[in-house]
Amino acid sequence: MLDLQDLLSVLSGTFVGFTLGLVGGGGSILAVPLMIYVVGVPSTHAAIGTSAVAVAASAAASLFGHARALHVKWRCAAVFALAGMIGAAAGAALGKMVDGSHLLVLFGALMLVVGALMLGRRAGGGNPEVRLDRASASRLLPLLGGLGLAVGGLAGFFGIGGGFLIVPGLIAATGMPLVNAIGSSLVSVTALGATTAASYGISGLVDWRLAALFVLGGALGVIAGLALGRALSRYKRALSLVFAGIVISVGGYIVASALV
DSSP: OOOHHHHHHHHHHHHHHHHHHHHSOOHHHHHHHIIIIIIOOSOHHHHHHHHHHHHHHHHHHHHHHHHHTTOOOHHHHHHHHHHHHHHHHHHHHHHTTSOHHHHHHHHHHHHHHHHHHHHHSOOOOOOTTOOOSTTTHHHHHHHHHHHHHHHHHHHHHHTSOOHHHHHHHHHHHHOOOHHHHHHHHHHHHHHHHHHHHHHHHHTTOOOHHHHHHHHHHHHHHHHHHHHHHHHHTTSHHHHHHHHHHHHHHHHHHHHHHHHO
16 A cells, blocks of 8 residues: 555656656656655665666656657667766766765756756757768767767766756757757666666665656656647747756756755
8 A cells, every 4th residue: 555655756756757758858857856855765865766767767658759759869869878878877986975965066056057058049940850870970979979978977976867968968969959859868868867777776775666656657747748748849949948947947946955
């Protein structure tokens, strides 16, 4: 029978899944605070490890929907994700050695910067025909690999899926449209979340029961998020503003809480 903490895990997972379905990132930004302040996981590092499992699973579910809608640039996404996994493994090992409160302050500041950059981006289209092939490999591979490694390191260090960094990273590397970057980012969110979860799981810092309940709620939230995301994809500027607003709001809250 489910107790209060179990129910809160399901509800928190639903909210995170909705965010992932809507904007393709930000889930783990919300998952860690929810695990600590709503679900009541006492250890910051255990909250990070548990949420990483849940976010990876929710991102995989969301990826399925975006793949069916043909939003995923698979070759670009795969290169970015593979490089990111290497960075995430190193970043997670380092992050476990740093005090959780210090991580949160740095994380919040980083979110504010990325959100501001998203707000400043022009609404214009990008190149929907961009692809990784023999002709473009010499130009795209170094950018995808380098940015993927850097983003993966940050994702592992902060214990996040990294979607809010991956989306602008993919756009910077390839010039693909926002809707394709969101869909493609979920490949990396899934891979980086799984890499981080494995690192924390080996260290005994994952509550598997809460993670499973979080995933259950996330699956429900993804359905609603994908439906709204499809509607908003017609209005690329609106989707960008929603994404940036989530990042800035959560980042501001984290920084403000640390300064009080």
